[in-house]
Amino acid sequence: MTHKSFDLDADIVELTPFVPEAEAVPTAPLAELAFRADAWLPDETNRLRAAFAEDHTIDEIAAMLGRPRAGVATRIHDLGLRRNSRRSWTDWDDEEMARCYAHEPTATLAARLGRGVSALYARARLLDLSEPGSPPYSGWEDAQLRAGYDKGVPVAQIASLIGRPFTGIISRASTLGLRHACQPDDWSDAEMTRALELASTGARYVAIAQLLTAEGFPARNGRSLGQRLRKLGYGRGWGRPWIAEEDDLLRHAYTTGASLTPLRERLGRTPHSIRWRVEALGLRGTHVHRDGFRQGPVWTAEEEARLRADYGKIPTRQIADQIGRGVRAVLYHANRMGLTHGFMRAFSADEDRAIRNAWTYGVSMVDVAQALGRDPAVIGKHAARIGCRFNDPARPVRGPKTRRANRIPITLRSLLALDSADAVDVDLPLAA
Template identity: 55%
Template sequence: MLDLDATIVELEPCPRPRTASAPLREIAFRANAWTPSEIERLVTLFRQDVSLDEIAEVIGRGRAGVADKVATLGLRRNSTRPWTDLEDDELRRRYGAEATATLALDFGRSCSAIYARAGCLELTEGNPPEWTEWEDAQLRAGYARSVPLLQLAALIGRPLSGLSGRAGLLGITHASHPPDWGQAEMARALDLATEGYRYSQIIAMMAAEGFPARTLSGFGQIIRKLGYGRGWGRAWTPDEDALLRHAYEAAASLTPLRARLGRTACSLRWRAEYLGLRGTHANRNGWRMGPDWTEAQEALLRERYGKMPNDALAAQLGRTKAAMFSRANLLGLVHGYIRPFSADETRALDLAFRHGIAIADLAAALDRKACSVSKYATNHGIRFGRRPLRTPTPTLGDILALDAPTERGGGACLIDHVIEQSPERPHADDQHDARDARRERRTRRIGRRRPLRHEARRQERRLNRRP
């Protein structure tokens, strides 16, 4: 396993420098041609993290010409210079339309710096651009040298799923790839790990999807070997610090920063504490997108959960029903609320069944869910089956207006609860008398069959009873 140094921005030069196989012919003189001394001076200043404007001023050329020469030479660096307005405008224009690696080459910065600045400018990406030749070269070199995938993703500027998918298309395998793991299994495991699931949950989810069942210890060892969760001590850049401050000031979720910056949650928390940002986030839990639950909201949820309709309670809390259910589950609350059927609703159920009204129309008239009405009807022996919907949808009053005498007479309802009274249980004394009578009858029957033997045994028992 090869850990990348913080200053490495390229694993394999691409395109490779050409070696002359024969003496080059003399070319025509150009007044604006770059001389070897200018190129050497450009490379030296570029590696010293001098801005392109200053390099252009020192060499005596225009900024566009210097930027073009830097891109032609394939120079890259981890720049810590502040961004200029011109660079911000160009980043806004090109971000999302070109590969991040291409932007990093043109700006003379790392891919993580491009992501950090784009986050500060609140730029979003569309469809991922096509892979460049340089990205493919870094991917092949990283897979061959067993570079952790998380580090390689930060170097190239692509998500983990993009790396795995591209590696599958190129037909390359990571040097640390476990022998019995497929490419799809590895990509799926990294995706779920990036989304924040626990290892035990990932194992269960992948087993349900048809992947082989893995042990917890073996899964953790393999996914760490693939590079997930490894913090390799990469120094924080000013752009990353600015993006972290921006996330705290804008009350944004910190989860996207983990993938964008290639950092762990512990690393983000440590840096936030170092910058004095701990406790300044609008949400207590900065990793969640929605607002935090207050003590008053939790008290209201405990008081009214299961005692009123979910829609009304969610509206009072100002949250979605999914968020309310999740919080109630965390608090260990049980719902158990079912609005009882009134007499009119029960009669409407009977009339709807008799007059061919669909269960969906009946549910709309009763202002209930179709599944609840169907379950209630099934429990009382009524099965609607498939019926056509009516236009317009009937109301509860329309259904009750259909009331008419039925075959049972007098408009009797099908849902009649007949309570059968069980026979009275005999008294204990009566039970004893019945048992003695059965015993006496049995004794008489045996005496009739074997009178002499039976009489002798009776006499023997009497003698034994005497003291």
């Protein structure tokens, strides 16, 4: 049976008194530590510090002390010695570290000091600037935590009373094995049986939890319900192997053209799982209908021929109006047919050369677009990408000022001939 939540008054500072137990004083004599022949003596440690401060290498220090290199390196690490052979830490650096380390991001401070982030961490440790970890829970804190959980005090109020973060209180309570008084009772056999019955209908976990609450069972959330159902061995099909009967139902759907939605709900499978199994069974392309499960009228041979002839040459919306379909349907079917829109095809080397010649010899961007069969905006963007902006003030020759109707049409061949010996034989509407 769950308890009602117990709110704390503002003047409550302690839930229960805590009297620490007297610590037992050890009476046995201390045992003498065994002497190690390779133990570091104080004199060796001082010599190591002095040699390290003088910027000797680890190999030199090892030869000086008569110890292996690995042992010297380990001792240097244990002593927390750090150095920068190229630039030592100055008093100003240490003052800046002490002033800003706790308030600024380490990366920002490292960039200002011109050092690495790891170097700042090591220096902060030597200067005792590193933030210590959370102190261990005291006996008084554990006593307040136990009393708060027993009385049903909200966890947020317990955290405020003790002075610990909310997540820290929950973690500590889990470590102590505490159960909050307001937490729902454990699952009963009747509740688990009813939850399995509702789950078999395909309802979502949140809806099942609401139905259980309406029927008088303890209030739970969808997450806890899902965890309990999985412990009972119930699953929604994720990772469940396919059996022969399911494969037969999938083949039957492709043979008869039945919808996959009822089958997916019946099998408890996701759309991705269905698609993966179709690929594994080799059913793709074997549907009784030519367009598979796609809804809408079937594309005729005449419609596909018109789409193949006009796609990329006239606006897609105009094609959709002529065929009597939506723009998205036209784009989707063109993609299925492998058609490529003319405005999206990659530029060839000859086209790049033609654009550069047009930019150099003063040919209009619109004339270039007509010659290449592309949109002027696409030509302008690509020309800027290759360093030939048509509106560049530094362009060698400006575009023609005559009316476009009075100019001679330009072709790709004529543009390519501009920088060759045949340019004199080609008539182009160049700028005067």
